[in-house]
Structure formats: structure tokens, C-alpha cells
Amino acid sequence: MSSKPSLDALRIDRPSHPESRGGLWWLWLLLILAASGAGWFFWSKKAAVPVVQTMQVTEFKSDGASRATLLNASGYVTARRSATVSSKVTGKVTEVLVDEGMEVKEGQLLAKLDDSNVQAALKLAEAQLEATRTALEETRSNFDLAEKELARATRLSSSGASSQSDLDRADFLSKSLSGRLRKQTADIAVAEAEVAQWQQQVQDNIILAPFGGVVTSKNAQPGEMISPMSVGGFTRTGICTIVDMASLEIEVDVNESFINRVKAGQAVEATLDSYPEWKIPAKVIAIIPTADRQKATVKVRVGFEKIDPRVLPDMAVKVAFQSDESAPAGKSLTIPKSAVFDDNGTSIVWVISGEKVERRAVSISLTAGDQTTLSAGLSSGETIVTSTSGTLKDGSRVQLSKR
Template sequence: MTHLPDSKREAPRRTERTGGAFRSYSEAERARMRGILQDMGTRTSSAGAAPGGPSPDGPARPRRGLRRIGWAALAGAAVAGVWAFAPSPDRIVATAETRLAALTGPAEPPADPAHAQLADPGATSRDAAAPPPPAATPTPTLEASGKVVARREATLSSDLTGRLAELLVSEGDRIEAGDPVARLDAEAAEAQLAIASANVAAAEQERAVVAAELAAMEDDLARTRTLTERGVSSKQALSELQGQHAVLEARAASNDSQIDVQRRQLEAMRQDLDNTLIRAPFDGVITEITANVGEIVSPVSSGGYTQSGIATVVDPGSIVGEVDVNEQFLSKVRPGQPVEMTVPAWPDRTFSGSVDLITPVVDDSTAAVEVTVVFDDVPASVYPGMRLDVAFLSGPEES
């Protein structure tokens, strides 16, 4: 095909289909197309003529030129048809931009969530399924060492001085509050109880005698008063009877007081007899037995002949940690602060807890403050007396 000059390379406008019909080209476009076809025919005719003069065929040359012009016209019509149905340059550019945007994606995410969901239907579900960012891990701000102690620990002893007759528990036994632990020889307490009971009975009998005498005296006093009013008996006899009646009343009151005292003594003897059985004050574990059967035990040790303690009971659920923190680091510790604890017996285990108490006293010799930490879940494998390493963690406001 013959190349067009630069001035005539303007892309032709094609007709657009609207409602099944084609839009007509303007008169200027038709004129330009006719000019192009005419120019193409002229160029084809001149190209078909042999250079250097007329053809030896003579009369046949014009017909050959006409045929060539016809073929050129048909070729021009075909080109015009192709231009008529070819897409416009604007449509080609728009199509290229659309395909480029589909391959590379939008430069910025759409502001409207509905448009974003239409562009990527799986974006919402992926965002919902995305895990939340991990929380900041608390970091240790201070470390200290101490020991494990039990808040509820007691050494059991007797309220009486007596011989230990029986041990009812062994070390390691779990007991509940009120369970018997040991028993003292109760013969002396039983004898004292019997004596107190007898004293109460004697006092009550004495009170009965006085009551009978007082009743008889009241009868004599009433009769003498009547005779004195009639003049048969003297006033002196009446006065003597009234004095004897007052004495009997005083004896009756004294007997009542004596009976009350004897009854209190009887109750004390019963309590002493009950105290010969040593009981657990709370739930716990027997950790140590310090007395043997046959030894004399008493509330307070008086030397080598008596023993004050019988057994030690500890409540495992009351264990806490006590550590010393130097006063210059006290600003890094606060009540409720989370901590992590380890013990040498279980170096691969970490126990979580928190600060429970900061004792408001500084030790003069160590310049330290005692800090009590508690376990979130009291471990069964940590015992009182173990060494404890505590790491004080930074809280959310400190991290």
C-alpha cells in the first residue's frame, strides 16, 4: 500500500453502532476519504506506466490503466471499510489503560469500603481472619532473692503439764481442723475432775441442810411473833429467834456461793481433761514431730526435763514468698505488680504471682525492705524454706 504523507496520517473516525445502525461520517470526512481514494488511484496509474515513453502495445495500454484504477478503487473501498469498523484511537487508548490497570492494580485503595469489597471480594474475609497484633510482653525491671514461707504455721503443745501418752499422727499426714494429734496421760486430770465433782455435791448437800434449818427457823419465828403479840412470850425470845434466822440466811447465801465456785472448778477440771487431747487448729500437714511418747510436755519448756512442743503443722495453701529489696530500688516495686518466681528445685518452671505487701520498715543493717509476693496458683511442689528468685515485671503503663 502506498504510504500517505505526514499531513494526511490523521486517523479516520469510525461510525459507532447506536440502536443497531451506524452513524454517518461528516461531509468533511467523506471529502477527505474521496481525496485519499483519488490520490491512491492516481499513484497506482502512474506506477503502472513504463518509464521511458509509450508502450509498444499501443491501444491496449489505456484499458490496462483503467483496470488498475478499478482495482485501486476497490482496494480503497476495502481500506475505507476497515477504517469504518476499526475501533477509534480513543477507544484503543481507553482499552489499553483498562487492561494495564487490571494487571497492576489501583495506585491507591478506594476510600469507600463497598468499592474495596467489589474490587477484591475476599479482602473483608481476609481482614476479619487476620490475627490481632501480639501484646507487649512484660519485661523484668528488678530481680531479688528470698525464701518461701507459710503464713499459717503452728507448733502444737499442751496447755497442761503431763506425760505424753500417745501420738496419733506421723510426719507428712494431712489433718483437718479439730483432728486429734496427741494425747497426754489423763489419770491426774480425771482424778481432779472427780474431786471437783465431789466438792460440788458436798456443797449442794450443805445448802440443803441450811435450807431445812432456815425453813424450821422461819416457823419458830412466826409462832413466837404471834405469842409475843398476845403477851404470852417475851420480846427477848422473839429477838433471839430473829438473830438465828439471819444467821441461817447468811449460811444459805454462803452455800450458794460455794456451790457456784465448786461448779466452776468442776468445769475447769473437765476442760483440763479435754486438754489432754491435743487437736489441730487448722487444716494442714504435719511437718515435724518434736516429742516422743513418755516425755513430759508443758506449755513452756523449763529445761531438759520438759518439752514445750509436740508437733508442727503447716497449711500448704498459705505459702508466700518473702524477699528483701534495697531501698534505692523501692520505686520499681508497687502493690499488685506482676512477678515471676523460680525455685532451685524446679529451674525449668516459672510461677506467676504478684506483690501483696511492702513492709513499711527499712532494716537498719541491710537498708532493705521486706516485700511479700503471692502465687496466682499455689504450687504443690514448692515448700516452706525453699530459696525463691523473684523477677518484678513492668506493667502496661511502664512497658
């Protein structure tokens, strides 16, 4: 036998009981639960920090002439006087004398329709009128002669030189021609009316501008049929659309909850979406005395103080209804009304200082609509809270919103 130790003698025996392995799994489970609890604790502490939205305060200088805004709304530029010009009769377009963007005057010729049939009928009516007038002249001459014959027969009958039958014949002829004269005179009036009717139909084939304005669309071309009413897919109902640019105004839908802030004659500042830096002076023309039950709004008409060529129909516009009071003269700060909080009767704002908020009492000089003007308490450049997701305390930490 070999004297060297066997390799089996060097093997280390390890316990293989299932109870020992199960104990290690419980240990790992406890560690995972502890880590989860710690994470939840720190997350809940972080979630408890209120999230705030902020803005930087900017100081502006007021001369005392500017007015505070009571209400903001949006609407569209509309034309009070606009028309799609059509004809009174159905006919074929032979000529269109306008194009988009062209300025036209009242009574200016816009288009012509085919009037060949009407012209022929007019010539026939004029010829019939002339024939009736000629017949009337002939009857008038015969009536004059019959009147003379009646006078002569009357003298001869009274002297016994003529019989009664000759007198009766002369009287009958005079009365007959008198009746024919009256009938032909009436026929002339009828013929003149018929001529006037065909002349009017000739005019109906000439389309004129009902008022001065600008052509915004051209709806028909020569060769197309046009009709005052829709009679099929191949018939136009208008030649062009004319807009009176002097009648442009703004139509705004105001929520009925805030209509009490609007009144007729109120000053308005309008801003076109196309020209956001251009402030257009305007005023309220009228409040339409009915509400839209579907949208819960009331329509308000706003007129421009002065019409500008840059203002076009259907442009989107924002309006700011102004208060009668002017902003105080001098330097002042205007902040959203939502940034002012009430603390037991004291108006305060929350000022951001690092990651904490500081309570600051302020003095309000004017509140109009969604804006508040301060006279003391804040300085230009400071950052304040406009809204918060939780309750704020002096010196508490906050989390700035990333929106």
C-alpha cells in the same frame, strides 16, 4: 732415623686465647635478647586484641500480652501461718495421733498428756461440790421451818400467849439459818469454780490443732515430757509443727538501690528452682517499710495467684518483677542492656563477623530492667558482643572469651 713424617706434624694448632671464647658468649647473649624481644613484640600485639564475651541473638514472637522484666531477684517460699503446737502445762505424753505429711483440721486432736492426777483432783472437787449442795438443801429446809416458827411466835406474842423470849429465840434462829443459807450458796459458787478449774486443766492435757494445715514435723513421742517452756535437755517444747499451705508466699530481699522498681500489686513471674520451666503468676503483696542496714536490702512479700501442691515451704525461688507496659506485638529481639553501646547519641551493637567486629546501629522499642527489646538493626542468629575488655572499632580484631 725414620723418614716417615711424625704424627705431631699433622696436628692443627688452634688459638686458645680467652678473648676469642668470650666473643662467642656475647654473640649468644645477643641472639637470646633478640629472640626475647621478638617474642615480647608478638605477645604484646596479641594482648592488645580486646577480649569480648558474646551471645547469639534469638528472635521470639510476642502477642503483646507479655510484660517486660524490670528486676530479677531470688528468695524463699515461706508460710504466713505456721506453728509448733505445744501444751499449756508440763506433762508426760501418753499418745500422739499425728505424723509427718498428715493433713489436720482446726480443733482436731493431736496428742494427749497424762492427766491421772488432774482427773483425781477433778473428782474430789466434784464430790465437794455435791456435799456443799446437800448441805445447802438441809439448811434451806431448816430455814423454812424457822420461818414458820417465827411467824407462829409472832402471833402468839401479839396475843399474849407467848413470852418475848420465845419470839426473840425464833427470830435469832431464822436469821442464823438465813446467813448460813447465803454462805452455803456462795460455797457452791466456789465449788463450781473449782470444778471448772480442774476441768480446764483436764482440757489442757489434750492438745488440739489451732488451725487447719499439714504436719511438717513430729517433735515428741509417747513417754516424753513436754513443757510450754524449755526446762532441760530432756523436755520437749512442742508436739508437732503445722503449716497452713494456703498461707504460702515468697519473701524476697531486694537491693535498696532497685527498690524503686517495685510497688504493691505489681505483677511478678516466679520460678521455683525445683521446676525451672514452670512460670508461676504472682503479685507483690507488700513492701516491708524498713531496710536491713547489714545487707542493704528491703524485704518484699510476694503472693501466689493460685496455690499449687508442688509449692512447699522453704523452697528456693527466683522472681521477675514485671513492668506495667507490655512487650510490642509481633516478632522482636531481646538482648541484654549491656550489649547496647552509645556512639555519639546513636544506639549501636557490635556484631561478630569472623574474628572482627562490625558496628551496627539499632532501634530500641523498649528497655526494662536489664533487658532491651529491639525493633530493627539485628537479625536472629547473629552473634553480638555483650562485654569487652577494651575499646572496639569497626573492623577491629577481637578475641572471644573462653568462659
